[in-house]
Amino acid sequence: MLPLSLSNAVPKRKREYLAGRLCASEALMRAGYPQPYFPAMGTDRLPVWPQGWLGSISHSGNYATAAVVRQECHLLLGIDIQQQVSEKTMHAVQYLIAKPEELSLIEGLDDSRRLTLIFSAKESLYKTLYPQVRRIQEFDAAKLVQVDVHTLTFALTRDWSDAWKAGTCIGVNYAEVSDYMFTAACIGNDVSGSLA
Incomplete structure (x- = not known):
């Protein structure tokens, strides 16, 4: 689940990335996405969300969080x-x-x-x-x-x-x-x- 571009990152950055992706997967499941999904990092470094979904991830200190919405109702x-x-x-x-x-x-x-x-x-x-x-x-x-x-x-x-x-x-x-x-x-x- 950790992208190759982060293989040499410091442990803190790796933890932040993984925690954010776990939050994203949980948010998707709670919103009705039918299976576990861990957003990859795109070439622009943004998370890659499943088709039909929008999301955002953040982390600070000891916390990570994510939010998702269906694209049919939301633009951004x-x-x-x-x-x-x-x-x-x-x-x-x-x-x-x-x-x-x-x-x-x-x-x-x-x-x-x-x-x-x-x-x-x-x-x-x-x-x-x-x-x-x-x-x-x-x-x-x-x-x-x-x-x-x-x-x-x-x-x-x-x-x-x-x-x-x-x-x-x-x-x-x-x-x-x-x-x-x-x-x-x-x-x-x-x-x-x-x-x-």
């Missing part, structure tokens, strides 16, 4: 899990991830948890859109514009592709468990115009 899916960043890390990377006005929109969390949440949500957003746009984006390519209970709404700050223009809004759901942030974006097939 991306998830992320992030362990809370330390104060030292926060001060070193905050300027790359979120502007002060983005952080100020989130109430009830300390600065480190706010940054972890925005980082994870942007990762979910990027993982959601990447299979269509096939272009790496920096963190400033999306801006947090609204915060609701369990949903962050981001506006794209530039065109990602012909289909995903600047100003398009996309909602990312979130949950905090212990010192981890879980985020997910799922876009339906009936999408048109602005999303939330």
